[in-house]
Amino acid sequence: METSPLELPADRVQRIAAELQCHPGDEQVALRLDKEDELRHFREHFYIPKMKDLPPIDLSLVNKDDDAIYFLGHSLGLQPKMVKTYLEEELDKWAKMGGYGHDVGKRPWIIGDESIVGLMKDIVGASEKEIALMNALTVNLHLLLLSFFKPTPKRYKILLEAKAFCSDHYAIESQIQLRGLDVEKSMRIIKPREGEEILRLEDILDIIEKEGDSIAVILFSGVHFYTGQLFNIPAITKAGQAKGCFVGFDLAHAVGNVELHLHDWGVDFACWCSYKYLNSGAGGIAGAFIHEKHANTVKPALVGWFGHELSTRFQMDNKLQLIPGVNGFRISNPPILLVCSLHASLEIFEQASIKALRRKSILLTGYLEHLIKLYCHRREAERRGPTVTIITPSRIEERGCQLTLAFSRPKKDVFEELEKRGVVCDKREPHGIRVAPVPLYNSFHDVHKFVNLLTSVLDTA
Numbered sequence: 001m002e003t004s005p006l007e008l009p010a011d012r013v014q015r016i017a018a019e020l021q022c023h024p025g026d027e028q029v030a031l032r033l034d035k036e037d038e039l040r041h042f043r044e045h046f047y048i049p050k051m052k053d054l055p056p057i058d059l060s061l062v063n064k065d066d067d068a069i070y071f072l073g074h075s076l077g078l079q080p081k082m083v084k085t086y087l088e089e090e091l092d093k094w095a096k097m098g099g100y101g102h103d104v105g106k107r108p109w110i111i112g113d114e115s116i117v118g119l120m121k122d123i124v125g126a127s128e129k130e131i132a133l134m135n136a137l138t139v140n141l142h143l144l145l146l147s148f149f150k151p152t153p154k155r156y157k158i159l160l161e162a163k164a165f166c167s168d169h170y171a172i173e174s175q176i177q178l179r180g181l182d183v184e185k186s187m188r189i190i191k192p193r194e195g196e197e198i199l200r201l202e203d204i205l206d207i208i209e210k211e212g213d214s215i216a217v218i219l220f221s222g223v224h225f226y227t228g229q230l231f232n233i234p235a236i237t238k239a240g241q242a243k244g245c246f247v248g249f250d251l252a253h254a255v256g257n258v259e260l261h262l263h264d265w266g267v268d269f270a271c272w273c274s275y276k277y278l279n280s281g282a283g284g285i286a287g288a289f290i291h292e293k294h295a296n297t298v299k300p301a302l303v304g305w306f307g308h309e310l311s312t313r314f315q316m317d318n319k320l321q322l323i324p325g326v327n328g329f330r331i332s333n334p335p336i337l338l339v340c341s342l343h344a345s346l347e348i349f350e351q352a353s354i355k356a357l358r359r360k361s362i363l364l365t366g367y368l369e370h371l372i373k374l375y376c377h378r379r380e381a382e383r384r385g386p387t388v389t390i391i392t393p394s395r396i397e398e399r400g401c402q403l404t405l406a407f408s409r410p411k412k413d414v415f416e417e418l419e420k421r422g423v424v425c426d427k428r429e430p431h432g433i434r435v436a437p438v439p440l441y442n443s444f445h446d447v448h449k450f451v452n453l454l455t456s457v458l459d460t461a
């Protein structure tokens with residue numbers, strides 16, 4: 001799906017260590033990797049939380065003025081420094097001219113969403129007309145399913161992965177109930193093989209091949225929220241469509257994390273939130289995609305005035321002129337304050353480019369994996385056994401920046417010890433800790449510090 005960089009992360013680390021004549025686990029290697037990182041200055045575009053401001057911090061264990069090690073970008077991205085400025089621009093406009101703000105300025109409120117949607121094109125790989133910024137993620141998922149899930153007596157299933165994010169699971173369950181269907185029969189969940197955590201592509205394709213004729217919609221996540229597995233979006237799309245299914249993706253953990261080419265892959269529909277890797281702040285405005293091939297055939301089930309063509313919208317004659325494609329799915333006028341925070345972040349993506357970010361991300365997460373493996377080898381050599389397992393696939397094509405780690409001691413203890421030392425990450429059932437070094441604002445030094453803290457926590461156990 002993506003071309004691998006010429007040099008694998010582990011090889012790069014070994015080469016630098018040889019050059020510096022040091023151990024690959026030494027801090028010097030991290031500092032050299034940062035020095036060679038052409039994207040490192042993007043960190044300055046963000047507020048990085050300080051140790052002293054974190055609620056669970058133990059001040060006896062840290063330097064209070066140091067930056068925290070923020071590895072929680074998979075859950076809530078950090079704040080771009082320009083957010084406040086952009087919010088103030090719109091607040092000022094509102095204060096000074098009230099309703100005239102709808103039509104003037106950098107982001108006329110009536111087209112607030114449209115004024116920034118172009119910045120989303122490269123991130124998801126779609127044309128402007130195929131993207132709408134609106135609502136929140138689960139709401140968009142519902143709106144899309146209302147149009148794409150059209151069950152018939154023969155084709156009545158929705159296919160999804162096991163342990164899908166609960167909101168998606170509930171959305172699918174309730175969509176099935178809304179059609180008066182039996183959830184047991186219509187919700188087709190693919191589980192990993194016994195004893196495995198990662199779904200194998202061959203198993204997914206096998207089910208599509210065998211049951212495709214009874215599947216109406218395939219809805220997968222792009223990157224699984226728990227395991228961090230990046231699914232093969234083009235392969236699943238192709239297989240599903242060959243069987244006559246609509247194929248959609250929830251890109252919550254994929255957008256701004258991995259390269260996406262929704263248009264070229266022919267994906268039917270997709271949706272995503274913007275507060276994770278896209279740094280728009282909690283509850284930020286979400287996105288939706290419908291492929292151009294459906295522009296005149298797939299219509300919204302629920303319509304509001306912002307789905308009406310702009311040129312005649314304000315004639316208010318109640319004769320609907322529906323915008324073709326996903327923009328006809330917009331129901332209400334856009335929340336301008338949410339547009340502002342997303343705008344600040346998308347401008348940074350535009351400067352950095354998702355391609356370059358992904359290249360750094362492969363190296364950054366590869367470095368994290370490499371350091372963890374060095375630690376495991378040391379434990380094995382000391383006959384104390386490895387204590388860390390990486391649940392996330394090790395193939396670059398099968399993951400984004402997140403690694404999910406499991407331990408041979410209770411994750412709650414490890415997590416709490418890390419929290420006290422200024423590592424911001426999270427724990428998820430059944431046994432994982434999720435850490436996501438984000439290429440926009442995390443450094444190789446962050447990764448090095450994290451692994452040092454993790455190993456000292458594990459060694460003292």
Ligand SMILES: *Cc1c(COP(=O)(O)O)cnc(C)c1O
Nearest residue numbers: 136137138165167225250252273
């Ligand atoms: C984060 C996330 C959500 C959250 O849904 P909201 O509607 O934004 O609250 C839903 N689904 C997935 C897969 C997620 O990762």
